[in-house]
Amino acid sequence: xxxxxxxxxxxxxxxxxxxxxxxxxxxxxxxxxxxxxxxxxxxxxxxxxxxxxxxxxxxxxxxxxxxxxxxxxxxxxxxxxxxxxxxxxxxxxxxxxxxxxxxxxxxxxxxxxxxxxxxxxxxxxxxxxxxxxxxxxxxxxxxxxxxxxxxxxxxxxxxxxxxxxxxxxxxxxxxxxxxxxxxxxxxxxxxxxxxxxxxxxxxxxxxxxxxxxxxxxxxxxxxxxxxxxxxxxxxxxxxxxxxxxxxxxxxxxxxxxxxxxxxxxxxxxxxxxxxxxxxxxxxxxxxxxxxxxxxxxxxxxxxxxxxxxxxxxxxxxxxxxxxxxxxxxxxxxxxxxxxxxxxxxxxxxxxxxxxxxxxxxxxxxxxxxxxxxxxxxxxxxxxxxxxxxxxxxxxxxxxxxxxxxxxxxxxxxxxxxxxxxxxxxxxxxxxxxxxxxxx
Amino acid sequence: xxxxxxxxxxxxxxxxxxxxxxxxxxxxxxxxxxxxxxxxxxxxxxxxxxxxxxxxxxxxxxxxxxxxxxxxxxxxxxxxxxxxxxxxxxxxxxxxxxxxxxxxxxxxxxxxxxxxxxxxxxxxxxxxxxxxxxxxxxxxxxxxxxxxxxxxxxxxxxxxxxxxxxxxxxxxxxxxxxxxxxxxxxxxxxxxxxxxxxxxxxxxxxxxxxxxxx
Numbered sequence: 005x006x007x008x009x010x011x012x013x014x015x016x017x018x019x020x021x022x023x024x025x026x027x028x029x030x031x032x033x034x035x036x037x038x039x040x041x042x043x044x045x046x047x048x049x050x051x052x053x054x055x056x057x058x059x060x061x062x063x064x065x066x067x068x069x070x071x072x073x074x075x076x077x078x079x080x081x082x083x084x085x086x087x088x089x090x091x092x093x094x095x096x097x098x099x100x101x102x103x104x105x106x107x108x109x110x111x112x113x114x115x116x117x118x119x120x121x122x123x124x125x126x127x128x129x130x131x132x133x134x135x136x137x138x139x140x141x142x143x144x145x146x147x148x149x150x151x152x153x154x155x156x157x158x159x160x161x162x163x164x165x166x167x168x169x170x171x172x173x174x175x176x177x178x179x180x181x182x183x184x185x186x187x188x189x190x191x192x193x194x195x196x197x198x199x200x201x202x203x204x205x206x207x208x209x210x211x212x213x214x215x216x217x218x219x220x221x222x223x224x225x226x227x228x229x230x231x232x233x234x235x236x237x238x239x240x241x242x243x244x245x246x247x248x249x250x251x252x253x254x255x256x257x258x259x260x261x262x263x264x265x266x267x268x269x270x271x272x273x274x275x276x277x278x279x280x281x282x283x284x285x286x287x288x289x290x291x292x293x294x295x296x297x298x299x300x301x302x303x304x305x306x307x308x309x310x311x312x313x314x315x316x317x318x319x320x321x322x323x324x325x326x327x328x329x330x331x332x333x334x335x336x337x338x339x340x341x342x343x344x345x346x347x348x349x350x351x352x353x354x355x356x357x358x359x360x361x362x363x364x365x366x367x368x369x370x371x372x373x374x375x376x377x378x379x380x381x382x383x384x385x386x387x388x389x390x391x392x393x394x395x396x397x398x399x400x401x402x403x404x405x406x407x408x409x410x411x412x413x414x415x416x417x418x419x420x421x422x423x424x425x426x427x428x429x430x431x432x433x434x435x436x437x438x439x440x441x442x443x
Numbered sequence: 444x445x446x447x448x449x450x451x452x453x454x455x456x457x458x459x460x461x462x463x464x465x466x467x468x469x470x471x472x473x474x475x476x477x478x479x480x481x482x483x484x485x486x487x488x489x490x491x492x493x494x495x496x497x498x499x500x501x502x503x504x505x506x507x508x509x510x511x512x513x514x515x516x517x518x519x520x521x522x523x524x525x526x527x528x529x530x531x532x533x534x535x536x537x538x539x540x541x542x543x544x545x546x547x548x549x550x551x552x553x554x555x556x557x558x559x560x561x562x563x564x565x566x567x568x569x570x571x572x573x574x575x576x577x578x579x580x581x582x583x584x585x586x587x588x589x590x591x592x593x594x595x596x597x598x599x600x601x602x603x604x605x606x607x608x609x610x611x612x613x614x615x616x617x618x619x620x621x622x623x624x625x626x627x628x629x630x631x632x633x634x635x636x637x638x639x640x641x642x643x644x645x646x647x648x649x650x651x652x653x654x655x656x657x
Binding site (some may be wrong): 017092093094113121134135136141142144145146147149150152153154172201203204205212213215222223225229230232233273274276278280281282283284285288289290293294295296298299300301303304305306333392396406407408409410411414418420421423 | 461474503505507508509510511512513514516517520521522524525526527529552561562570571572573574575576577578584585586587589593594597598601602604605639647649650651652655656657
């Protein structure tokens, strides 16, 4: 029972906030006491102590090494959830299981995918990228030629503009964190800076936007301000060291660090420099946000500062009172995370979380707080601040500005709004069950 | 050798264009007259290991490996339509023509008379003040009629995108605009008339971060 081990040592540690939140440096000052106290979140009942024996797998030869590895057969539940597994003629969503992952890098096979018409099966030898429009000379690049350009690697999250949308419901909807926050992932992306390619095409001073288009059946298209294209936009070729997964844009995608996922056009085949936004379907309609008065935000661009606790979270269960590490993800499309605060009493008292180094701009920052759960009901919540001084709003602040649905949302896969960056509040009851609540 | 391993293989010139590209590249690294100062800057940047480590490779490094192409060569891919009408092709269509095309090519998913089926209805729409989750429709939301032409041409029909003729796309656009009472039942849509259609919700938008708008 991992939850029971270190209670005595823990009692000597500084309490940082109500309901058992401990000082974030507890591990540093008293590390040995915690060495055995790994996190105790479970998906099933914990097996009790028993006499140690040599297991069968320790007494025979193991399996063959595979050419391309796959996780342990015991990890099959660690998978994306699929909204449209039969591929009916509508969008497919695959959501990342954040409650079953740790660290800051999303494995490629678990990176979230939104595929509006399926993933095209692109022959990389025949794929081309054309850059044209208001340029000095239009150019066409093959994958081979792009692979010879100076490359850059950077960590960056990609987040769907509709991630966390269930939290716009006027009453808390019960769903796993995978349903609520599964449309964001973080990878190391490697590719050619778009500015490098635009240097070669030249830019007509009249160009204000770049219209990006994919080679998928919808030829999905979005308009990007030229300033972003010249700032940190990348034509990404690799994801966590390997070629980009088909669902994430193989063989190349536009990467706009920190900006709305849909703008990071997958299967990138064309960039046209123009003097006005194209008002494509996805920017004129889908990724807009209706406001309470009936007007709508458009060109939201930035995925604003946000955080959520992944451990524990809906989808996990606590196995009993005692020690746990609260852990979660914070990020901001405006830069680095500066601070994350965690509450165990629904936002009345707060403890500052430890941030895992390195804290990188526009990338996941893992935060952690040691916690001694006394077994009573608590409400866990996190809030983040970024280096630009932007604060993750309280839910009340967000609702005052952005509104909430007039009726409760019942379908966790629906998108009642876009760009929710308020907090998530997880209530833990006496049985260790975790539920989504508003606090 | 696999095409996926060519980044570090020797590039054999295969066409006059390739040869030209390599010549340009040689010129660049020989500090050409045309781009002299920029190239000097590039070389200085490239020799700085600190800059390399931080990913700040100077943009004028100019590998120059892209193949020059004329707009005529790119034309078949260039399907972008801008709100002012830029990119709209020749052709025209009426609501009546569009209704017939809709029945055969669109109603399977969008339902008869666009009232909805497995895919969304394309007619009507509630006031946006009904709530932040009000379905966004052509009638209550779309700010530009050109978007309708652009999306229909690039993405529809679902099973066979980019098979509609420009005439058919104009006709379907006219049909949907007429169905939603945005244009009259006999109005003709073409490259001149479509950009002039005033959508009801044209002024219903606010940029989230005005300072980031070009």
